[in-house]
Amino acid sequence: MFTDADAAALYDLLNPWDGARHPGDAFYDGLVMTAHAVLDVGCGTGSMLRQARERGHRGRLVGLDPDPAALDRARRRTDIEWVAGVAADASWDREFDLATMAGNAFQYFVGDEELSTSLVAIRRALRDGGRFAFDTRNFQVRAWEEWKPSNASEVVDGNGRTLRVSHHVESVVDDVVTFAETTSAHDGTVLRIDRTSLRFLEVSKLGAFLSEAGFEIEAQYGGWQHEPVSDASRSIVTIARRT
Structure with a gap:
């Protein structure tokens, strides 16, 4: 969990x-x-x-x-x-x-x-x-175009686990961008997916x-x-x- x-x-x-x-x-x-x-x-x-x-x-x-x-x-x-x-x-x-x-x-x-x-x-x-x-x-800068799994971040948490956080854009409707943030273990096991919408x-x-x-x-x-x-x-x- x-x-x-x-x-x-x-x-x-x-x-x-x-x-x-x-x-x-x-x-x-x-x-x-x-x-x-x-x-x-x-x-x-x-x-x-x-x-x-x-x-x-x-x-x-x-x-x-x-x-x-x-x-x-x-x-x-x-x-x-x-x-x-x-x-x-x-x-x-x-x-x-x-x-x-x-x-x-x-x-x-x-x-x-x-x-x-x-x-x-x-x-x-x-x-x-x-x-x-x-x-x-x-x-105008369209920052969401950089939110790709290939631009993931890695960090070692307080329990010594190496975690990988990546983003994937699911939709762009007018000025609202909806994307998924995936947190994975070092071996690729998906631990959590959070979906968010932001307005530009x-x-x-x-x-x-x-x-x-x-x-x-x-x-x-x-x-x-x-x-x-x-x-x-x-x-x-x-x-x-x-x-």
């Missing part, structure tokens, strides 16, 4: 939060450390908030995620609020200076209604002038959703060094402000 807890632990191995090595992590670290109250939407295993606390953040830190196994790992740190749920159901009202969605988590908002409802709830959670920072892959929004459509929810774009970049957005930008990094 390869359990949900195993999958959460594997995620941390494959995606270690490290601002010294990863510019994207450093970008969010800078925002979080200067905000008094932070809501991390789609916090996963909570690495960003846990490290913020370790570096001396003294304010309120709240992580929201629907994955129980990921939150179980996050809750090893007890001086942060960990909440099970999704953004659309959140009921905070003007409690945070900053909301974040790191690691392309924003792309999990697939349907128009889910996206709109989630943005409204995130805006409501922010104080007047509060900011929402997130990143999403650029539709173009810049103009993204801006329209934000405006409709009551945000204005404060800044938008095509990379972590504040590069301008272009068709060749792999990421669209957005800071939106509650109006």
Whole structure:
């Protein structure tokens, strides 16, 4: 068996939060450390908030995620609020200076209604002038074309097992990509298959959703060094402000 807890632990191995090595992590670290109250939407295993606390953040830190196994790992740190749920159901009202969605988590908002409802709830959670920072892959670059079994990753887990993680795209419908992630043992035995759908929004459509929810774009970049957005930008990094 390869359990949900195993999958959460594997995620941390494959995606270690490290601002010294990863510019994207450093970008969010800078925002979080200067905000008094932070809501991390789609916090996963909570690495960003846990490290913020370790570096001396003294304010309120709240992580929201629907994955129980990921939150179980996050809750090893007890001086942060960990909440099970999704953004659309959140009921905070003007409690945070900053909301974040790191690691392309924003792309999990697939349907128009889910996206709109989630943005409204995130805006409501922010104080007047509060900011929402997130990143999403650029539709124009078509990153999903690289998600092939031949580009698999290998890692040794905490039990000494060599695991192989590969991806296979099953469908591309308009701007929604559905793919399977397969975790296998070193000998090729399939341990787990997870299917996910992600939405790749173009810049103009993204801006329209934000405006409709009551945000204005404060800044938008095509990379972590504040590069301008272009068709060749792999990421669209957005800071939106509650109006």
